[in-house]
Amino acid sequence: MQTLDLAAIGNCAIASLIDRGGRHVWFCFPRLDGDPVFSALVNGDDPQQGFMDVVVCDAIETNQRYLPNTAVLETTITDRNGGQVRITDFAPRAQRFGRSFHPPMLIRRIEPMTKRVRLSVRIRPHFNYGATKPSISFGSNHVRYGGGQMALRVTADMAIAYILEETEFALDRPVNLFIGPDESVPEAPDSLAQSFLAATIDDWRAWVRGLSIPFEWQQEVIRSAITLKLCSCEDTGAIVAALTTSIPEAPHTVRNWDYRYCWLRDAFFTVGALNRLGATRTMENFIRFIIDAVLRENDIAIAPLYPISSGTSSEERFASTLSGYQGMGPVRIGNAAVSQIQNDVYGSIILTAAQMFWDARLTYKGLATLYQQLRGMGQLAARYALTVDAGPWEYRGRSKIHTYCAAMCWAALNRLARIADRVGESTEAATWAAQAAKLHSEILERATTPEGWLSGVLDAPVTDATCLLLPEIGFLPANDPRMDKTLDVIAKRLLRDGFIMRYDEADDFGHPETAFLVCTFWYADALAFAGRRDEAREIFKNALSVRNSAGLLSEDILAGPRTLWGNFPQAYSHVGLIHSAARLSRGWEEALWRAS
Secondary structure, X not given: OOOOOEEEEEOOOOEEEEEOOOOEEEEEEOOOOOEEEEOHHHEOOOOOOOEEEEEEOOEEEEEEEEOOOOXXXXXXXXXXXXXXXXXXXXXXXXEXXXXXXXXXXXXXXXXXXXXXXXXXXXXEOOEOOOOEOOEEEEOOOEEEEEEOOEEEEEEEOOOHHHHHHOOOEEEOOOEEEEEEOOOOOOOOHHHHHHHHHHHHHHHHHHHHHOOOOOOOOHHHHHHHHXXXXXXXXXXXXXXXXXXXXXXXXXXXXXXXXXOOOEEHHHHHHHHHHHHHHOOHHHHHHHHHHHHHHHOOOOOOOOOOEEOOOOOXXXXXXXXXXXXXXXXXXXXXXXXXHHHOOOOOHHHHHHHHHHHHHHOOOOOOOOHHHHHHHHHHHHHHHHHHOOOOEOOOOOOOOOOEOEHHHHHHHHHHXXXXXXXXXXXXXXXXXXXXXXXXXXXHHHHHHHHEOOOOOEOOEOOEOOOEHHHHHOOOOOOOOOOOHHHHHHHHHHHHHHEEOOEEOOEOOOEOOEOOOOEEHHHHHHHHHHHHHOOOHHHHHHHHHHHHOOOOOOOOOOOEEEOOOOEEEOOOOOHHHHHHHHHHHHHHOXXXXXXXXXOO
16 A cells, blocks of 8 residues: 655655655656656555566565765665675766756666565556556667656667566676657766766765754754655746645545645745755745746736746646546646635735845845835735735635735834835835734734634635734734633643644635644744743644655645645644754754863
8 A cells, every 4th residue: 555654755846755664665657746647646555567676586674774965865775695785876966067967767776685686677657647658669778768758768788678677687786777858878877877966966965065054953944844845846946745646634635635736825934944954046036036937027916836847737627637646636737726816915925025135145136126116015915915815825716805814914014114224215214104003903913813713714704724824924922812822722622732724714625634744843943032932842842753764745634543644744744843953953162062
């Protein structure tokens, strides 16, 4: 049965998910939102196509690990006679000629460790979301899998017949597989694979070496940082919400979505995480992507999500030839939320862009022009702040005035006042500040319940985890009595076995069954802000304990059995982990430099 005990490899052009047995079960090609040529993850329990694996005769044990501080995965399989084979999977990346080299290619290196292990190599891609079986042709050193206008080439230094026929053979030397574009590999596979491997290890470790990390939970933060980078498209700067589509939020629910898009809502928090890490270039590229994607000339409608490249459709449709994760369909391509009204987008854009005006490391020319572009976002925020929308949870069957969305509109006006002052527009700064103050008063008046806690919607009592974010965006101080009461209500109504649900009322599909992992990190942060640090650390450590064997998190957790659900790996979950670790860790000075 498929599970989310998966590891991710990639190079910021493509990514692949690999199970504990070393099987590639999800690989979109030729980029993160492309056609999943390996799609076994969302095609039932025993798919016969859409994967790549190594079948070791009489295997009895499998061990797996990442090489430290890299996205290079090592799987060791032992047979009953004590023979061992080591499989190294990675996507090559390096700095070449002053540029990032990251071809849409996977490399699999299979090495004998002890004795002569017998094994077979199975490579079974398909195309068009499983609808098209490949046409297969081959040459002296490669196999070509064709699917309409797309082709995948596997270049190898093993017998091509063994790949075509999946023949069992005795492994007596290393073999190397290059899986990628329909292009020839111009060098000897063994030396090239070793060269690429060394360069890729060096590149990842150089990137990690430049990170700023907390004293505690260093490995957890490093793995989250690498995972966040794996969700980034270096070509455009976009960061997708997750690498997958259609992993259900809970068992046997139709709550499943395509997350291979960039959500504006996540942008502000992602920028904050990257800033905490000191991952400046990734942060700058992402901010530029957001600005370019949203602030296009003549654009009127602001969508809540964007594809990683503007020419890609976001229209939602079904892949009928894939049966779904553990057989739980449907499998979706695209996301209908693209057409929703979500009023927090204006604040998300402005809070994300604000970094450009204060961060001296960033070299963005034309800040006065950028401010003029953002003015339009501010005007929209003022106009729509107190109007109904689908909300931060993207309800598909109802509209209300959501407190978080209204507060993000306030944040848009508040930050624009500061930005205007920064670029010398003092009169406009005063106007923005006055609008923000008026909006702030009305939101508080209408969101505060008679009992004194903050509702998730205006004019009605609804418990909603997004209220935990109000101190995060500066809407209220963390020690405000209304926040104290809101924390208590959220703990009473939304806390399940140490995890926080999104809300407690029925939505379009009934009552939610799983906790949204990032909400738990929000809760830990809010506790810390309120001075309840010991409680916050316990909540945080409980959330860390449900990471899978590779150290990765999905979107949701089913609290009782503590199983991961939802799209994977979820960038937002790892962003939450990074934020919380930075806030809750003892400082380097306290823990080491001045330790007694």
